[in-house]
Amino acid sequence: MLKHLELLLLVAALPFGTATAQTASPGDPGEAAAAVTVDSLAAIPTVEPEVAAPPEVGPATVLTIQDFPNDAGDHLILSFCESPNPECVLAYLVMRRTPGAPDSLGGQWAVVKNVPSGDPTEIVDGYDPDFLVEPGTQYEYRVDVLTLDGRQIEGPAVTPNFSPKGEIFHTEKLKVLIGCIIFIGLIFLYFKRAQMGHELYLRPIPGIDAIDEAIGRATEMGKPILYVPGLSSIEDVATIASLTILNRVAKKVAEYQTPLRVPNRDPIVYTVAEETVKQAYMEAGRPDSYEANSVFFVTDSQFAYVAAVNGLMTREKPATNFYLGMFWAESLLLAETGSLSGAIQIAGTDAITQLPFFITTCDYTLIGEELYAASAYLGREPKQVGGVKGQDACKGIVMALVTIGIVLSIVDIFTGGAADPSKSLLLKLQGLVDVTSLE
Amino acid sequence: MYETIGLSVAAIFTLAVFSFLYKENPLYRFAEHIVVGASLGYSIVVTYQRVLYPRLVEPVSHGQELILLIPAIMGLLYVTRFFPRIAWMSRYPMAFLLGTGMGVAFPYDMQTLVLRQIQSTMIPLYTPGAPWFDTLGAFVIVFGTLSAIIYFFFSKPHKGPFFGFGSKVGIWIIMIGFGATFGFTVMGRISLLIGRVQFLLGDWLGLLN
Known part of the structure; x- marks a missing residue:
């Protein structure tokens, strides 16, 4: 930073310095008063201004x-x-x-x-x-x-005798691979158990139980249902979870013949949402009831999208609003307008910073992973329920590791590991999951 | 001249959107439609100039990176949605995107959301010589994380001393965290409002120094 300033000052000072030297001589009053003839002026030898030669700087x-x-x-x-x-x-x-x-x-x-x-x-x-x-x-x-x-x-140009090549396996990601194998293995294990007919329990979640009730309310009132599948792209897990729930909601909507509005921000999500809703109407046995304009693309600009959806809410006054997926700063703007329009609102996101806004403005909120589990709750298909059970087993592993960490932390206090990192058992355990080198 | 017109247009649109605070009205509707249309048109131009032209059209037209034609063709398959007889072809790019999206996200989430979180929770509960609030903080992090995980167990009823009590503590911890986030974000929003009011009173009307 200082060097940049230094350079700036240096460059700025150069022309000013020259200008001063040129204007000072003729403007000098002492010189103007002196009776100097033109001939004598011509006799004065011209003095070239001394310019210091730039220092020699070697190349890098x-x-x-x-x-x-x-x-x-x-x-x-x-x-x-x-x-x-x-x-x-x-x-x-x-x-x-x-x-x-x-x-x-x-x-x-x-x-x-x-x-x-x-x-x-x-x-x-x-x-x-x-x-x-x-x-x-x-x-x-x-x-x-x-x-x-x-x-x-300029420095000399160098051409390496190789071109950049990629590696098939990132050796430092071995821990990540092991973690993925364990987690996927557990989920598949519970898939299998669910398929074999084992009874798997899922505790009730109020927000999910309210979905059917909210669709019924809109049907009774004869008003549309607004479903916002989040503003993220299709690669986002929350968007995929939302589209799975959209399938269930659309099936119910098709059965009840309730109008559905699904505004989209992402063009790819729009096409997938359209397919999802169309498929749901077919599964419900009512493909003729599907309205081509029920799923539509608005714009990919965040706040322009909000303006459009808010306008839709105030004009069409949907009886039920679903906000399920990934949201950013628009969450409160949407949910507040929905609340003012008198709609029953169910929200769900894994965006920690937006959840508080949904909790304060919506009737029911699915917090984080509840959104991912919602699809299994609604469908009760053995595979999906098995998946939820498998995820619980993964959480059990995480809890076990943290608990072992607590125990080792206490052991460290008595063995001196708390004061001396080289003796710490906790740090050794931490090393097993250390992925900081990948950041 | 142009700057003044630009400022006035921005200010009028700001007021048009603010008018929604009273109720939905034609002025808001006008602003809404203009913003939606303009943003969409703008994004099309930006996508072409920043993505399609430099990353696809230019290299391919020079005969380089011809492999880019594969994603280009996959992208074009989306257009088949306009032709009902071949609309099924648009499912291929969708399936590809969903599959790659999940495939790429899974190991990344395992690294950042699982392993990194476990590592950050495996901290010493007590460090000799550390102030008492550090020890308290360590207890809150470790036991707060454990109880929040208990809350998200779906296959066990929230009853009994472990799951019942643990999930109650968990939801309290989560709500306290949300409260802090709420306050922090509201402060940010207030500063955005102040910025807009400054724009209206200062930049536009010149009432502020």
């Missing part, structure tokens, strides 16, 4: 270029040797180009990293979304020196 050179380990071939590690005159250097510009490629596709030199002087000289290239590293592409690098007086001194 690329030392090594290595492929980044455990990646998808989209990163390279580059280290460089600093200029021999670091006191004159403001920053180093790591430049990259793809030899032979058109200029618009990385064929010309571009600054991929600006390293201030004094910062580490090893960088990882590929994090900048504007200058991504493509696997299998041969790159050429050079490091330019940006001097304090604003010059850019």
